[in-house]
Amino acid sequence: SQTIHQWPATLVQPVGSPLSLECTVEGTSNPNLYWYRQAAGRGLQLLFYSVGIGQISSEVPQNLSASRPQDRQFILSSKKLLLSDSGFYLCAWEGNGYTFGSGTRLTVV
Amino acid sequence: ELKVEQNPLFLSMQEGKNYTIYCNYSTTSDRLYWYRQDPGKSLESLFVLLSNGAVKQEGRLMASLDTKARLSTLHITAAVHDLSATYFCAVTIIQGAQKLVFGQGTRLTINP
Numbered sequence: 001s002q003t004i005h006q007w008p009a010t011l012v013q014p015v016g017s018p019l020s021l022e023c024t025v026e027g028t029s030n031p032n033l034y035w036y037r038q039a040a041g042r043g044l045q046l047l048f049y050s051v052g053i054g055q056i057s058s059e060v061p062q063n064l065s066a067s068r069p070q071d072r073q074f075i076l077s078s079k080k081l082l083l084s085d086s087g088f089y090l091c092a093w094e095g096n097g098y099t100f101g102s103g104t105r106l107t108v109v
Numbered sequence: 110e111l112k113v114e115q116n117p118l119f120l121s122m123q124e125g126k127n128y129t130i131y132c133n134y135s136t137t138s139d140r141l142y143w144y145r146q147d148p149g150k151s152l153e154s155l156f157v158l159l160s161n162g163a164v165k166q167e168g169r170l171m172a173s174l175d176t177k178a179r180l181s182t183l184h185i186t187a188a189v190h191d192l193s194a195t196y197f198c199a200v201t202i203i204q205g206a207q208k209l210v211f212g213q214g215t216r217l218t219i220n221p
Contacts, residue, residue: 032207034209042214043197044199044211051205057206059208094207100152105149
């Protein structure tokens with residue numbers, strides 16, 4: 001069966017520090033992968049999507065970047081975090097519908 | 110640009126009552142999803158609706174889709190406290206790749 005793993009679950013980082021969030025998928029190959037962000041009390045905003053290794057599309061200009069170094073690995077990064085980067089980050093893959101990871105709650109202080 | 114709007118955004122109701130959450134979307138789409146989110150948690154898939162007139166039911170929740178009106182409803186029957194959560198509808202569009210666009214969410218609180 002297909003599963004999606006996301007870590008870490010929570011993260012508190014100072015402003016200006018780097019960020020790396022990782023998402024991996026098991027049980028499938030060449031999945032479409034997505035990063036969403038949810039600000040407190042808000043809906044979900046699509047940040048990046050990827051249809052294959054090295055193929056990244058950005059939905060909104062921002063302080064973040066994404067990479068897909070392997071077929072089933074999707075990484076969200078930042079060189080220098082801003083306070084506005086705080087939120088709940090969700091990775092998702094599209095297979096038989098969309099399946100979401102457990103999420104990472106990022107607080108930038 | 111696809112817009113997905115939910116109504117209402119906040120809903121407080123008593124146990125045992127019925128209510129409906131509405132989801133309107135602005136452009137043609139081939140599928141619509143309903144998700145549940147508990148506080149601090151990820152999204153749990155409830156329903157996927159694929160065609161006009163589709164109706165799906167699970168327990169006290171029933172979802173329907175009218176593609177001509179670009180409207181989906183999530184109906185809650187005889188609400189119980191355990192259904193308190195935020196409910197999201199989401200619609201797929203194809204722009205480069207297939208993407209899922211979410212509504213704002215409806216925060217549902219069910220009081221004893």
